[in-house]
Amino acid sequence: MRFERREHRSVLLVVATPLIAIAAALAIAGILIAIAGAPVLEAYWRILTGAFGSRLSATETLTRATPLILTGLAAAVAFRARLWNIGAEGQFYLGAIMVAAVSSQLVGNWPAVVQIPVLLAVGAMAGMVLLLIPLWLRLRFAVDEVVTTLLLNFVAVLFVSMLIDTVLKDPMAFGWPQSQPVSDDGMLPKLLERSRLHLGLAIAIALALVLHFVQSRTVFGMQSRAAGLNAQAAIFAGVPLGRTLVFVACLSGGLAGLAGSIEVMGVQGYVTTDLSPGYGYSGIVVAMLANLNPIGVVLAGLFTATMFVGADGMSRSMGIPSYIADVFVALSLLTMLVAVFFTQYRIRR
Amino acid sequence: MSEIFDILASAGLWAAVLRIATPLILGTLGALLCERAGVLNLGIEGIMTFGAMIGWLSVYNGADLWTGFLIAALSGAVFGLLHSVLTVTLGLSQHVSGLGVTLFASSFAYFVFRILVPVAGTPPTIEPFQPIAIPGLSDLPFVGPALFVQTPPTYLAILLALGLAYVIFRTPLGLAIRMTGENPHAAEAQGINPMVVRYGAVIAGSALMGMAGAFLTLSAFNSFFPTMVQGRGWICIALVVFATWRPGRALMGALLFAFFDAFQLRLQTVLGGAVPYQLFLMIPYVLSIAALALMARRARVPQALMQPYRRGER
Amino acid sequence: MSGQVLEIVGVSKRFGQNLANDDISLSLAKGEIVALLGENGAGKTTLMNILFGHYVPDKGKVLIEGSELPPGKPRAAIRAGIGMVHQHFSLAPNLTVLDNVMTGTESLWSLRSRRSQARSRLMAIAERFGLKVDPDARLGDLSVGEQQRVEILKALYNDARILVLDEPTAVLTQIEAERLFGTLKDMAAQGLSLIFISHKLDEVMATADRIVVLRGGRKVAERKARETSKAELAELMVGRAVQRPVRQASKPGDLVLEAAGLTVREAGVNKLNAVDFRLRGGEVLGIIGVAGNGQTSLARVLSGTLAPSSGNLMLYGKRMEQMTVGDAVLAGIGRIPEDRNKEGVIGEMAIWENAILERLSEFSRHGLVDKGAGIALSRRIIDQFDVRGGTPASRISLLSGGNMQKLILGRNLINRPRILLAAQPTRGLDEGAVAAVHERILEARRGGTAVLLISEDLDEVMALADRIQAIVGGRLSPSIDADEASSRKLGLMMAGEWESEVIHAV
Amino acid sequence: FIPSVRASAPIKVAGIHGSPVENAWNSVLHKALQEAAAEGAIEYVFSEGVSGTDYPRAMREYAEQGARLIIGETFPVERQAREVAADYPETAFVMGSSGTEAGDNFGVFGTWNFDGAYLAGMLAGKMTKTNVVGSVGAMPIPEVNMLINAFAAGVKAVNPDAKHLVTFIGTFFDPPKAREAGLAQIDAGADILFGERIGTADAAKERGIKSVGSLIDYTPRYPDTVFANALWNFRPILNAAIADAVAGKPTGRDYTAYGLMKEGGSDIVFVKGVAPADAEAAMEAKRAEIKAGTFEVPRIMEEPT
Numbered sequence A: 001m002r003f004e005r006r007e008h009r010s011v012l013l014v015v016a017t018p019l020i021a022i023a024a025a026l027a028i029a030g031i032l033i034a035i036a037g038a039p040v041l042e043a044y045w046r047i048l049t050g051a052f053g054s055r056l057s058a059t060e061t062l063t064r065a066t067p068l069i070l071t072g073l074a075a076a077v078a079f080r081a082r083l084w085n086i087g088a089e090g091q092f093y094l095g096a097i098m099v100a101a102v103s104s105q106l107v108g109n110w111p112a113v114v115q116i117p118v119l120l121a122v123g124a125m126a127g128m129v130l131l132l133i134p135l136w137l138r139l140r141f142a143v144d145e146v147v148t149t150l151l152l153n154f155v156a157v158l159f160v161s162m163l164i165d166t167v168l169k170d171p172m173a174f175g176w177p178q179s180q181p182v183s184d185d186g187m188l189p190k191l192l193e194r195s196r197l198h199l200g201l202a203i204a205i206a207l208a209l210v211l212h213f214v215q216s217r218t219v220f221g222m223q224s225r226a227a228g229l230n231a232q233a234a235i236f237a238g239v240p241l242g243r244t245l246v247f248v249a250c251l252s253g254g255l256a257g258l259a260g261s262i263e264v265m266g267v268q269g270y271v272t273t274d275l276s277p278g279y280g281y282s283g284i285v286v287a288m289l290a291n292l293n294p295i296g297v298v299l300a301g302l303f304t305a306t307m308f309v310g311a312d313g314m315s316r317s318m319g320i321p322s323y324i325a326d327v328f329v330a331l332s333l334l335t336m337l338v339a340v341f342f343t344q345y346r347i348r349r
Numbered sequence B: 001m002s003e004i005f006d007i008l009a010s011a012g013l014w015a016a017v018l019r020i021a022t023p024l025i026l027g028t029l030g031a032l033l034c035e036r037a038g039v040l041n042l043g044i045e046g047i048m049t050f051g052a053m054i055g056w057l058s059v060y061n062g063a064d065l066w067t068g069f070l071i072a073a074l075s076g077a078v079f080g081l082l083h084s085v086l087t088v089t090l091g092l093s094q095h096v097s098g099l100g101v102t103l104f105a106s107s108f109a110y111f112v113f114r115i116l117v118p119v120a121g122t123p124p125t126i127e128p129f130q131p132i133a134i135p136g137l138s139d140l141p142f143v144g145p146a147l148f149v150q151t152p153p154t155y156l157a158i159l160l161a162l163g164l165a166y167v168i169f170r171t172p173l174g175l176a177i178r179m180t181g182e183n184p185h186a187a188e189a190q191g192i193n194p195m196v197v198r199y200g201a202v203i204a205g206s207a208l209m210g211m212a213g214a215f216l217t218l219s220a221f222n223s224f225f226p227t228m229v230q231g232r233g234w235i236c237i238a239l240v241v242f243a244t245w246r247p248g249r250a251l252m253g254a255l256l257f258a259f260f261d262a263f264q265l266r267l268q269t270v271l272g273g274a275v276p277y278q279l280f281l282m283i284p285y286v287l288s289i290a291a292l293a294l295m296a297r298r299a300r301v302p303q304a305l306m307q308p309y310r311r312g313e314r
Numbered sequence C: 001m002s003g004q005v006l007e008i009v010g011v012s013k014r015f016g017q018n019l020a021n022d023d024i025s026l027s028l029a030k031g032e033i034v035a036l037l038g039e040n041g042a043g044k045t046t047l048m049n050i051l052f053g054h055y056v057p058d059k060g061k062v063l064i065e066g067s068e069l070p071p072g073k074p075r076a077a078i079r080a081g082i083g084m085v086h087q088h089f090s091l092a093p094n095l096t097v098l099d100n101v102m103t104g105t106e107s108l109w110s111l112r113s114r115r116s117q118a119r120s121r122l123m124a125i126a127e128r129f130g131l132k133v134d135p136d137a138r139l140g141d142l143s144v145g146e147q148q149r150v151e152i153l154k155a156l157y158n159d160a161r162i163l164v165l166d167e168p169t170a171v172l173t174q175i176e177a178e179r180l181f182g183t184l185k186d187m188a189a190q191g192l193s194l195i196f197i198s199h200k201l202d203e204v205m206a207t208a209d210r211i212v213v214l215r216g217g218r219k220v221a222e223r224k225a226r227e228t229s230k231a232e233l234a235e236l237m238v239g240r241a242v243q244r245p246v247r248q249a250s251k252p253g254d255l256v257l258e259a260a261g262l263t264v265r266e267a268g269v270n271k272l273n274a275v276d277f278r279l280r281g282g283e284v285l286g287i288i289g290v291a292g293n294g295q296t297s298l299a300r301v302l303s304g305t306l307a308p309s310s311g312n313l314m315l316y317g318k319r320m321e322q323m324t325v326g327d328a329v330l331a332g333i334g335r336i337p338e339d340r341n342k343e344g345v346i347g348e349m350a351i352w353e354n355a356i357l358e359r360l361s362e363f364s365r366h367g368l369v370d371k372g373a374g375i376a377l378s379r380r381i382i383d384q385f386d387v388r389g390g391t392p393a394s395r396i397s398l399l400s401g402g403n404m405q406k407l408i409l410g411r412n413l414i415n416r417p418r419i420l421l422a423a424q425p426t427r428g429l430d431e432g433a434v435a436a437v438h439e440r441i442l443e444a445r446r447g448g449t450a451v452l453l454i455s456e457d458l459d460e461v462m463a464l465a466d467r468i469q470a471i472v473g474g475r476l477s478p479s480i481d482a483d484e485a486s487s488r489k490l491g492l493m494m495a496g497e498w499e500s501e502v503i504h505a506v
Numbered sequence D: 001f002i003p004s005v006r007a008s009a010p011i012k013v014a015g016i017h018g019s020p021v022e023n024a025w026n027s028v029l030h031k032a033l034q035e036a037a038a039e040g041a042i043e044y045v046f047s048e049g050v051s052g053t054d055y056p057r058a059m060r061e062y063a064e065q066g067a068r069l070i071i072g073e074t075f076p077v078e079r080q081a082r083e084v085a086a087d088y089p090e091t092a093f094v095m096g097s098s099g100t101e102a103g104d105n106f107g108v109f110g111t112w113n114f115d116g117a118y119l120a121g122m123l124a125g126k127m128t129k130t131n132v133v134g135s136v137g138a139m140p141i142p143e144v145n146m147l148i149n150a151f152a153a154g155v156k157a158v159n160p161d162a163k164h165l166v167t168f169i170g171t172f173f174d175p176p177k178a179r180e181a182g183l184a185q186i187d188a189g190a191d192i193l194f195g196e197r198i199g200t201a202d203a204a205k206e207r208g209i210k211s212v213g214s215l216i217d218y219t220p221r222y223p224d225t226v227f228a229n230a231l232w233n234f235r236p237i238l239n240a241a242i243a244d245a246v247a248g249k250p251t252g253r254d255y256t257a258y259g260l261m262k263e264g265g266s267d268i269v270f271v272k273g274v275a276p277a278d279a280e281a282a283m284e285a286k287r288a289e290i291k292a293g294t295f296e297v298p299r300i301m302e303e304p305t
């Protein structure tokens, strides 16, 4: 048995395979649900309603998709240029903490129209800086960035932990390690009252569109892809490799930093060390599911959020251990990866 | 200053270093074996979690400690098989598959644990491995209590490190693994099936990761808690690079890392909260990055690491 | 059919739509040397990969001394005595020579590698066949020729009785190639049977006993070497008479490029050492030399990817301080890199993208890529340069080597460049493709383009160049007119013999 | 929509645990809620290991599913939790919180089992032979600080010369690490450990010294090691909250005090005869004073050193 690359993909295939993948994930999860002693079909129904069955669940799904889209974009942009940024988690936290710091210490009383853009810029910049360090190490010392970015995640989270334990600690939080809050004018407006859905979703989708345009149409997009696919040939063709990678790193780190900033400014209002349930890592999977296509990242982010929120809600309404939600997300991701593979390859004897 | 010297001169510190290092040694060896064959295994964090859970659960249900250890290793092997199917047979991106395996293995571990042990309160305990004093050696002054009063898995981990070094550098199998990690096409041209080698290495490496997890619940502690692996798997991934893919150096790296942790815990008792503890915890990570910067140009990365091998594709 | 050590019977293999091998049969006798000939993409490598078990054939079988070889099992092929030297080396640069040779030769479950035994065995084989290498050298530190030797030693170490060499000379110098063929003939005399693939008809005629020609996946002819000619073989391969074009006398135009004292120092070594040359419009200057004498550095400086450490580069009479790739392209320098897969194209990108990547500034507005113009251009290249096997939107890696090379040539020549820098432009190409590339280069010359041709192929340089200079140890000889050149004279030049004359002259 | 529930039917109570219910603190809540459910007073549903991001959603979901009372912890999500409560005025929220109550339906409680810690310290102070005791905590947050400070104060009260070591392991969930921290303190001379975190007692057990537990009774788990525990009982708080919710009274109040020793919400349990008799007697006297309200254990929230 071997696999052969498909040069053309039929629409049927592209539509059918993800459906098969979801069905497979549901089937496996069904076994676990049955073992946990709950009626399986009802559980499936609850996953659906848990994700979209009410105004609450729909807005929650969209809220959760927001950071996933942003970190997914961060990974997609970097991976396309073969810059293996596994550090979105750290960049997320650094972006978040800088926003909290700048808003609470410096610009808190600025009006929203000025403050929000400033904060977003600050958060993006923080993420950039954290990715430029490993990039510099790679360009200067040939250090593999997979490991440095991974390690910097822990440094970043410890750094945040230290700040919210010391200088940035919120005195109103009775000693709990949490940062001073973003000022009210620094918070992103809600898209819907009585929900957590905030402007961040619109920003994320807009950025995905912009990025899609940049990657598919601009000189930079083509050059960064060339740099990723074959650096030596790219140099021969006059692609400024270092500059392109720096720019890619700025985009990727910036997006991850932005994800953190938007999460703070849109949802939580201040930073704790459990701000992210692994958004940085999930972003990588989201990007891969989307085949590194920015528009696909929006869909993959929504998909991942749907699976999680739906299964999480299901676990609560059916009294199944809530860990089933993560199991289900993991299963969907794995089966989806396989499905994406089979849209690109066919089996040959 | 003298307090710091006291800490360094205490046998307890060095005994703790070995203890803390054990899961790191096992996990690092596992990750190293996978990478030597060209497969990055980011599933380690989840595999360790599952190993910790299943090892403990087996013993709790009456298996003896070594059986529990073995079952943890087997469970690791099963996840290794999953990772192999995804990355070796299908050639999917190794980062993503690994992260997927981690997410799946850890959440599945918690789920199984909750279904089978639905208790509240602190979870039940088992009787863990007890330290064994090696006759003769443990009576040596200072060195004895520091190094030769450990639980059996610690001795096993050290032996495994030496054994793996031997296998990789001194046996035909090791050469086949190295060749597969350097150039699978060349391995195939010499009649070695790189797919089989990769499967074997990933499965065996993942088994070691499962053992690393089991150490936490069968020796370092006596019950399982969700989230108790606490990023130790990621540290192993870093240690592999720090060790430049050599088992002997992996052993040293794990010991160094453990030293900082043990030292940090002891320093706190002297300095109190004067220095934020996070700074201590950062040291090993920062140091690893610095070490990488110093030796990256000399380090010989397995050339085919993270590159899928598909027979006959151009 | 007795006495045949190897028989390939009715082998077919399809890749997607592409029938790479179509019912091919072939046999080989003990001590015989068979050459496999064919255009790029004719299916030679595929056939050999089936023989060696890398690929499973769709139909057909392989017999070794009468018994059938299980398909798709390289290990079985090795056991049966087949040794293969791949078109692209299959070696691990990070491991030592001995490691590379020993891999897979011992039982995987044995507890100890018998290295010292293996070392002496390797030395003995090396001695016997005259293939000297240092067993403990890191493979990546060896020259290409030495790596080639390791490849052959690997096969011999496995007791190969049938040795398959896929384009063994594509990357070797003429001298190395001659030495290799000498060795191969010795081996045949010692009872080994050999199949080799080559595009160089001279070596085929000189070495092979029998020649098998493939075209479009089918076996089209089989000839005894004594009973055929280069012309016939070329025609059999391509399906029509092939003739390499001839250079007509012409008058060179203005001076376009002048190098004075160009020096490149890397890691304390002078890769280029005070190189001087002049290039005029409408002439071809050939730079000959054994690989590794500084050709790469020279080509890189002129392509804008390497800054010289000292010396002057005058372009159209103007001094270039630091020439980047962009400058070079804007100044009308067309560049053909020596390694098309590594530098020339990006396999995963579309043909149209590869066509415009190096001139994005022309094919973009306000930072946006003009895809329409890119596709139009690539379509023109495909038409005018007869690039076969793809549309503008297909991945370029789907093209065969020759067609890729035509595309690279096309993107450089379609808007007549003032200077063409051609490094090893026909390496690995088949006879038909070589003729086509030569025709294009001469056509550009007729149109007034100044061509700097860097090549290790003396025939090529003699056929195309007006003047010839040799590069040796980073130094460039004075130029001689091609009409005065003889193989002997060029050989002396490549050995660095001009230096003494220069000294005498001064 | 069903307007009201019959008073006799058990009300639906949801527990939202930020950690797995193995965590000692959550286990105290979880057990109390399970007991109440077993007694038929409530119908109990719960989620555990709910991350900060998901926490507000869990609150909203339970509120929409008709839970009348929601118990949990909002330390990482204080701001959002109050927004949720404001959006669901029909639902009562009583949360472990470092903030203050809000509106009519957002009540809070703290974990004030420091009285027991102080009393355990009094025993430890008299028992130590090396004159060094140690405490292992998660992070220097007020509830942990209060506890450790109270323990240290109890030690100092009977033995002013005693030295008190403190280690924070930087995480709530790493028992092997807590064990290592305990061993480090023993190496530094401590012969009695106060284990704010599980794992500490394992170090004590291994080295054959004594240890003090917190929140729950660790003695059955470590029979020869843990001789005293600063218990915390959630039932008084829970009962008060349920009573308010059933009666339709506002629950926007601070329930912390129900957890104090004098309210029966916390206590010390200890194994008799381990500490010297006079130490036990002195401790019992203090215990009576605390219960009577004549003595108040100092509440020090600063990070202990």
Ligand SMILES: Nc1ncnc2c1ncn2[C@@H]1O[C@H](COP(=O)(O)OP(=O)(O)OP(=O)(O)O)[C@@H](O)[C@H]1O
Residues within 6 Å of the ligand: B312, B313, B314, C015, C016, C018, C019, C020, C038, C039, C040, C041, C042, C043, C044, C045, C046, C047, C087, C398, C399, C400, C401, C402
């Ligand atoms: N793995 C593969 N997948 C798809 N197509 C392939 C594969 N290998 C070869 N082909 C196609 O099969 C045909 C024969 O290829 P092959 O490599 O055998 O040619 P060749 O005669 O060795 O050419 P060259 O002289 O360039 O080495 C070509 O059209 C090639 O594109």
Ligand SMILES: Nc1ncnc2c1ncn2[C@@H]1O[C@H](COP(=O)(O)OP(=O)(O)OP(=O)(O)O)[C@@H](O)[C@H]1O
Residues within 6 Å of the ligand: C269, C270, C271, C272, C291, C292, C293, C294, C295, C296, C297, C298, C472, C473, C474
């Ligand atoms: N370590 C060295 N010591 C002395 N001379 C050297 C050394 N390395 C290279 N040279 C000389 O420098 C010149 C150019 O070397 P190099 O092999 O790098 O050429 P190149 O341009 O890369 O050629 P190609 O790639 O075609 O083989 C040669 O004359 C070589 O002899």
Ligand SMILES: [Mg+2]
Residues within 6 Å of the ligand: C044, C045, C046, C087, C166
């Ligand atoms: Mg070929």
Ligand SMILES: [Mg+2]
Residues within 6 Å of the ligand: C292, C296
């Ligand atoms: Mg070179």
